[in-house]
Amino acid sequence: MVKTFDAPENITIDQLALKPGDISGDLVSGGTISNFASTGIKDQSTVPTLTITDGVITVDTVNAKTLNGCTVRGDLKVYGALDASEIRTTELYVHRKYDKQYLEFADQEGNSIGF
Secondary structure (H helix, E strand, C coil), rough: CCCCCCCCCCCCCCHHCCCCCCCHCCCCCCCCCCCCCCEEECCCCCCCCEEEEEEEEEECCCCCCCHHHHHCCCCCCCCCCCCCCCCCCCCCCCCCCCCCCCCCCCCCCCCCCCC
16 A cells, blocks of 8 residues: 655655555556556657557557558558459559550459450
């Protein structure tokens, strides 16, 4: 249990008899916590990088090995190769034309649709 009292300003933290777990995170409001770590979280940032608001996480760069079940609203640019097992699209725009390049169009049963 933590008791509060009006203490002189010259008491240092090492003079208090606090053990791990004596101060609840519920008692901390505002301020910066340096070298924050928790199970699954390790904050090593030197400048504010991540902003969390209701239902939104804002960050400039995401470095992830796997993204599952994602929806992208707006443009998506890929700088590099895109490997896909299946591509479904409403419209396809191609900016370059290569010899021997072709697209085969098929219905849902796999039957070719000739043009």
